[in-house]
Amino acid sequence: MSSSRRPSSSLMMTSTIPGSARRGSERRVNDRRGSGLSSTEGLSRRGSIDPSRLVPMDRTTHVGGTDNFNVVFVGAGNIMFGSDEGPWNHSFRFEHKLGLRLKVVALIDPAIERATAVLQKKCDSFVVSAYQDTRVFKTLEDFVKNMTPKERPRAVLVGSPPMFRGTLQPGRDIEMQIMKYFPGAAMFIEKPIATGPKNEIEEAFKVAKHITESKAICSVGYMLRYLKAVQLMKQIIEENQLTVMATIARYACAYEAIAKPDWWDKSKSAGPIVEQGTHFCDLSRYFGGEVDISTVTAHSLEWDENAGHLSKMAIDESKIAPENRIPRVTAATWKYDSGAVGSFTHVATLQGHNYSCELEVHADGYSLKLVNPYVQPVLYVRKPGDDHEQMYTFPDDDPFFSEVSNWIDIIEDIEEEPEAAQILSSYEDACKTYELTWAIREASERSRANKLAASKAAAETRV
Numbered sequence: 001m002s003s004s005r006r007p008s009s010s011l012m013m014t015s016t017i018p019g020s021a022r023r024g025s026e027r028r029v030n031d032r033r034g035s036g037l038s039s040t041e042g043l044s045r046r047g048s049i050d051p052s053r054l055v056p057m058d059r060t061t062h063v064g065g066t067d068n069f070n071v072v073f074v075g076a077g078n079i080m081f082g083s084d085e086g087p088w089n090h091s092f093r094f095e096h097k098l099g100l101r102l103k104v105v106a107l108i109d110p111a112i113e114r115a116t117a118v119l120q121k122k123c124d125s126f127v128v129s130a131y132q133d134t135r136v137f138k139t140l141e142d143f144v145k146n147m148t149p150k151e152r153p154r155a156v157l158v159g160s161p162p163m164f165r166g167t168l169q170p171g172r173d174i175e176m177q178i179m180k181y182f183p184g185a186a187m188f189i190e191k192p193i194a195t196g197p198k199n200e201i202e203e204a205f206k207v208a209k210h211i212t213e214s215k216a217i218c219s220v221g222y223m224l225r226y227l228k229a230v231q232l233m234k235q236i237i238e239e240n241q242l243t244v245m246a247t248i249a250r251y252a253c254a255y256e257a258i259a260k261p262d263w264w265d266k267s268k269s270a271g272p273i274v275e276q277g278t279h280f281c282d283l284s285r286y287f288g289g290e291v292d293i294s295t296v297t298a299h300s301l302e303w304d305e306n307a308g309h310l311s312k313m314a315i316d317e318s319k320i321a322p323e324n325r326i327p328r329v330t331a332a333t334w335k336y337d338s339g340a341v342g343s344f345t346h347v348a349t350l351q352g353h354n355y356s357c358e359l360e361v362h363a364d365g366y367s368l369k370l371v372n373p374y375v376q377p378v379l380y381v382r383k384p385g386d387d388h389e390q391m392y393t394f395p396d397d398d399p400f401f402s403e404v405s406n407w408i409d410i411i412e413d414i415e416e417e418p419e420a421a422q423i424l425s426s427y428e429d430a431c432k433t434y435e436l437t438w439a440i441r442e443a444s445e446r447s448r449a450n451k452l453a454a455s456k457a458a459a460e461t462r463v
């Protein structure tokens with residue numbers, strides 16, 4: 001079966017894609033495995049994919065061959081097996097990409113009952129061949145102790161909570177364990193790479209160094225980078241040789257729909273910027289380049305301020321320690337190393353279900369505005385010579401499939417189209433996004449502490 005992909009017709013626009021010539025590949029670092037995304041890479045010209053190559057599942061053929069493709073899944077939760085909260089469901093995309101070759105040799109999750117239940121559902125369906133021999137273990141070590149040579153995984157997909165990864169500490173070092181037990185196996189790690197205390201960021205960078213040195217193929221789940229709209233933005237920037245001058249990101253989540261108590265507790269999830277806003281901080285970096293972390297400033301609206309009251313929370317916030325309750329609004333600005341300016345505002349204000357998120361990228365003569373990337377991406381482009389924006393829509397786009405598909409193509413080392421597959425988010429790059437999100441959280445907490453101290457001092461002066 002062929003692995004080559006047809007150009008998609010699912011990019012709808014009110015005008016044609018600017019410039020028919022494809023990117024000059026000599027202009028960019030073409031390390032398809034993701035390690036080319038280091039700080040030495042040019043500002044906005046990180047790895048990119050021709051948007052016409054991002055093909056939805058129903059218009060692609062699965063990777064051919066008859067040999068088994070052994071995978072270990074770590075985590076049996078929503079990201080792996082889907083939920084009502086969103087379109088994510090890695091197992092579903094794997095099944096489509098690998099077809100009958102997919103063999104999930106082990107599912108690692110301390111919640112054995114949950115893992116067993118999701119497997120049972122799979123075994124009751126037409127994808128039974130991928131799961132009929134899957135064994136459930138509480139830890140990766142347990143699997144290693146019981147593994148037969150035939151079960152050795154070619155790839156490990158990690159969708160456990162981030163508090164259990166991204167460090168060198170036992171029990172929170174899944175990446176190190178994978179490299180130790182399965183050298184050469186590819187890794188896919190969900191975002192964010194960790195949610196530990198800030199002083200552990202250095203450890204995450206050490207994990208990144210180990211991954212780079214091991215040469216393991218590793219992709220991190222910042223799937224918005226794989227949106228057709230995002231890749232069209234990249235294409236416009238590259239083809240017109242633009243220098244990004246500003247990124248303006250706004251992320252409004254529908255707080256009413258968030259019923260996980262941990263999300264509302266900074267001590268558990270590290271707060272909404274580190275856990276959720278991370279997607280948009282990452283996209284901002286994807287366009288703006290490296291951030292000068294020392295320039296990050298931020299303000300927040302907190303739960304105990306007059307304007308911070310929320311009337312439709314699905315959880316009981318009184319059960320969370322006051323110091324661990326999350327801000328309702330966080331607004332940050334920073335300088336990129338290029339001199340460009342970035343800004344990001346996260347608000348937990350919407351009710352209902354859908355989020356409202358926008359990212360603007362500005363360059364001389366150009367504005368690229370990405371609207372609603374989670375639900376139905378629309379891109380508005382303003383160019384020199386026309387005061388009106390052109391609108392592009394992208395029906396049927398599936399960035400979750402594209403990130404998995406590209407990762408598997410790299411593992412399979414498909415050479416027939418060397419431009420085709422790219423890993424757009426390396427582990428090291430994801431560490432930098434993690435660092436930015438922590439810097440934003442810290443800057444907002446600093447501002448708040450300064451304001452409280454100033455108010456206290458003013459009150460004391462009055463007395």
Ligand SMILES: NC(=O)c1ccc[n+]([C@@H]2O[C@H](COP(=O)([O-])OP(=O)(O)OC[C@H]3O[C@@H](n4cnc5c(N)ncnc54)[C@H](O)[C@@H]3O)[C@@H](O)[C@H]2O)c1
Pocket residue numbers: 074075076077078079080086088108109110111114159160161162164190191192221222223275
């Ligand atoms: N890219 C996206 O849009 C997206 C969407 C959803 C989730 N995610 C990410 O996926 C990750 C998991 O989120 P989720 O929603 O699936 O969470 P979840 O709570 O639904 O599932 C996590 C599962 O991991 C299990 N687990 C706990 N500790 C473990 C360990 N040490 N080893 C293995 N498994 C362990 C839990 O028992 C649970 O079954 C998070 O990092 C989250 O941010 C990303």
